[in-house]
Amino acid sequence: MKVADPSKTQNTYTSDEAYQKSLDYFNGDDLAARVWVNKYALKDSYGTIYEGTPDDMHHRIAAEIARIEQRYPNPLSENEVFDLIKNFKYIIPQGSPMTGIGNPYQIASLSNCFVIGNDGDSDSYGGIMKIDQEQVQLMKRRGGVGHDLSHIRPKGSPVKNSALTSTGIVPFMERYSNSTREVAQDGRRGALMLSVAIKHPDSEDFIDAKMEQGKVTGANVSVRIDDEFMKAVESGKSYQQQYPVDSKSPVYEKEIDPTVLWKKIVYNAWRSAEPGILFWDTIIRESVPDCYADLGYKTVSTNPCGEIPLCPYDSCRLLAINLFSYVEKAFTKEAYFNWELFKKHIHAAQRIMDDIIDLELEKIDAILQKIADDTENEELKRTEKNLWINIQTKANEGRRTGIGITAEGDMLAAMGLRYGSDEGSEFAVEIHKTIALEAYRASVTAAKERGAFTIFDADREKNNPFILRLKEADAQLYYEMLEHGRRNIALLTIAPTGTTSLMSQTSSGIEPVFMPVYKRRRKVNPNDKDARVDFIDEVGDSWEEYVVFHHRFKQWMEVNGHDLTKNYAQEELDKLVEQSPYYKSTSNDVDYIKKVQMQGSIQKWIDHSISVTINMPADVTEEVVGELYLEAWRSGCKGVTVYRDGSRSGVLISNTETKAEPEQTENPALPFPTTRPTVLEAEIVRFQNSKDKWIAFIGLVEGKPYEIFTGFADDEDGILIPRWVNDGLIIKNREADGGSRYDFQYKNKRGHKTTIEGLSYKFNPEYWNYAKLISSTLRHGMPIEKVVDLINSLQLDEAINTWKNGVARALKRYVPDGTEAKKQQCQNCNSTNLHYQEGCLTCNDCGSSKCG
Structure with a gap:
């Protein structure tokens, strides 16, 4: 290429x-x-x-898609592709395709999702280490990875080495998690899914790993639950665990009470939002690729968000269709859905997805060439090379695609339908049924023009429930597929669309709107006589309150004649929401059972899976979570995740204040509490040393520095905090192993709290250790100017001098004006008669000033 x-x-x-x-x-x-x-x-x-601007990006993508189109009959032009993808209006390539298509600077895959694994018996250190290396190799190329641990023999099993018995699953969970964290230290954050079959004797340890040990922080975890287990839970009968889990002649068996394990799963999910559940028999039964299981397409795990079940070494690329854009006369009584345009664009989307597979194959060629050109020993390169050859084979042979959607919540509201209502759910199902039929029709058309995927065999698929559903809905499509084949082995998904929905300015994926309207405050400059003051705080600062609207709620207001410039009181905002189609349709409003039933109905028209979270208030009981899981299984969902408000950091939570622990022990002789409070107010300081951008999180007690954490700023998916965020909270969380984790929490522009989990994981370990040392001196009362002097006197390697300088600069802001700094010299006149003035070091003799 x-x-x-x-x-x-x-x-x-x-x-x-x-x-x-x-x-x-x-x-x-x-x-x-x-x-x-x-x-x-x-x-x-x-x-x-x-x-x-994104226009430049869309031209880049359109040019590459059009280049591939020229290989085939009836090609789309560059302008036609651009019109489909511009402004994030209709068709949106997601994540890796958006970043990587036409990118000459990055040798990376266009795939969003991978699953890896070993053929046959991989329960050996060699097999386990091979998976570890493959996982890292994929993550460095930008992919999210999933793999299953059910092949690992249970704890206490005899092994023929010096250990004598197996350590079981949990230590390897930690190994894979740590590998993900290592990749995540610089650049894009790694993403990992670990799964295990409920039938495995170590499944209880797997379920508890993140709860009791607190160490598997680099992975999502999900349990593969079979129908037999669910039926045993319903009936109260016993359930047999065994190893190997799929063997007809297992070497180990154990009878258990399934309700005990079920209650543990429910409790852990209620408490921490994990583990997720994969209804494995439903996944396998419905899977079209599993019709080719004996040819290497046996599904073994899912990608990190669970929307793409995959066989080993297969991958998938994602694309979203913006459903909102097909509603004509949105938010009016005359609103209607443009089915004709929608169907036309589904065909174009599937065609573009198939083109992206060709672009991915070019990317894999480039990766393999890079490996060949590396001077590393051939033996060391062998695992990476074979990995990409295996991925290349699956991509070329199966040509799997991942068409999904975004803006489901906004689409329903624009049509005047309430999310979660029977009418709204029926309409949503019709949308997804249409996508399924038209995408499969487009794949059959592509097979006529470009050829079917190489192992297509209609006879293998004839009893597949999903294929039979297509046949019942559209017999002509089915018989054309028998005659011409299909271009792609599987086509459809519903993935999370976090950044996609931000840029399309719509609700995310299949989810309802999180909140249609909320308030924020902006501090008023006391010298601004024309500013409006709505609130004066306890220290006398003046604030102006202003309303922030969800983009499509704002559109509803415009269409229906509501004043967008008015300063609404809360009561007026509540009445506005009540009049809108978003009323009782937010993520915390929608009935949980109705939502999983809707998901199950839509799942029947998705050949992969659906990534969706069921949001619940903080006071929901464990019993309700258990009922929800049972209903999800009965409704035909392939997987489900619950999030109880406040149960886990790192996600959006409602606007309830975080409460500190009970009063801390204090030493009257010291200015600060000796026991670190659970929650500290914090300020962010950003600075630049040479070409490096840095960020400091400074925890405050009574407005004075109590601790400081610093590191590089704005790494992609690293410490990525909007520039407008200048303050927040540093929250200390205890982990089960006795250690501590420090999270940073701030309010986003929607007024919701967002948490950056584990500052210690985000920064270079050496910086972190020095930060702990410096924080200790602050906490035990050393004057700030003395701490600054101490930092400046440190004899450190050149590599971290910029860090040292940055910490000193950040803390100087808090040194009281007039404080002397006699250990330092004026760079202009060499005087040691220096003092601090507004955080800047100022010379009393010559007047020169240095702010860092």
Whole structure:
């Protein structure tokens, strides 16, 4: 593949220039602009940005899709592709395709999802280490990875080595989790799914691993539950665990009371949102690729978010169709869905998805060439090389695609339908049935023009429930598929669309709207005589309150004649919401049972799976969670995850204040509590040393520094905090192993709390250790100026001098004006007669000032 060098043909932009241009593009939406610039704008390894707005990105993608189209009959032109994807309006390539298509600077896969595994008996250290290495190799190329642990023999099993008995599953969970964390230390965060069969004798330890040990922080975990187990839970009968889990002649068997294990699953999910549940028999029974299980397509696990069950070494690329854009006369009584345009675009989306497979195969060729060109020993390269050859084979042979949707919640509201109502669910099912029929029709058309996937065999698929559903709904489509085959082994999914929905300014994926309207406060400059003051806090600061609307709620207001400039009181906002189609339709409003029933009905028209979270209030009981899981199984869901408000950091939570633990022990001789409070107010300080951008989180007690954590800022998917965030909370959480984790929590522009989990995981371990040392001196009362002097006196390696300088700069802001700093010299006159003034070191003799 030869791609032109953008540095020779395109303009370049600074981060601020790209941000400002993107801010205009997104009509002032700060978060959308920053997400696009940080995650998706074309940039090289030096940080040079080659795209100023998403229009540039969409032209890049359209040119590459059109290049592939020229290989086949009736090609789409570049302009036709651009019109489909521009403005995130209709068709949205997600994540890796958006970043990687036409990107000459990044040798990375276009696949969002991978599953890996070993053929046959892999219960050996060699097999386990091979999976570990393959996982890391995929993550460094930008992929999320899943694999199953059911092949590992249970704890206490005899082994023929010096250990004598097996350690079981949990230590290997930790190994794989740590590998993910290592990849995540720099650049994009790694994503891992670990699964195990409920039939495995160690499944209880697996379920408890994240609860009791607190160490498997780099992985999502899900339990593969079979129908036999669910029926045993319903009936109260015993259940047999065994190893190997699929063997007709197991070497180990154990009878258990399934209700005990079930209650543990429910409790853990209620308490921490994990484990997720995979209804494995439903997945396998409905899976079209499993019709080819004996040819290497046996499904073994899912990707990290659970929407793509896969066989070993298969992968999938994702694309979303923006459902909201097909509602004509949205939010009016005349609203209708443009079925004709919708069907036309489904065909185009499936065609584009198939083109992206060709682009992925080119990317894999580039990866293999990179491996070949590396000077590393051939033996060391063998695992990585074989990994990509296996992935290449599956991509070329099966040509799996992942068409999904976004804006389901907004689409229903625009049609005047309430999310979760019977009428709303029926309409949603019709939408997904249409996607299934038209995507499969497009794949049959592609088979006529481009050829069927190489192992297509209609006879293998004739009893598959999903295929039979297509046959019943559209016999002509079915018989055309028998005659011509199908281009792709499986086609459909519903994935999370977090950043996609931010940029399309819609609700996310299949989910309802989180909150249609909320309030924020902006501090008023006391010198601004024209500013409106709505609130004065306890220290006398003045604040202006302003309303933030969900983008499509705002559109509803405009269409229905409501004033967007008015400063609404809360009672008026509540009445507005009551009048809107979003009333009783937010994520916390929708009836849980209705939601899983809707998911189950839609699942019948999705050949892969659905990523969806059932949101529940904090006071929901474990029994309700258990009932929800049972209903999800009965309704035909392939998987389900619950989130009880406040049960887990790292996700959005409602606007209830975090409460500190009971009063802390204090030493009257010291200015600070000796026992670190659970919650500290915090300020963020950003600074730059040479070309490096840094960020400091400073925990405060009574406005004075109590602790400080620092590291590089704005790493992709690292410490990625919007520039407008200047304060928040640092929350200390105890982990089960006795250690501590420090999380940073801030309110986003919707007024919801967002948590960055584990600052210690985000920073270089060496910086972290020094931060603990410096925080200790602060906590035990050393004056800040003395701490700054101590930091400046540290004899550190050149590599972390910028870190040292940055910490000193951050803390200088808190040194009281007039404080002397006699250990340092003026760089202008060499005087040691220095003092601090507004955080800047100022010379009393010559007047020169240095702020860092």
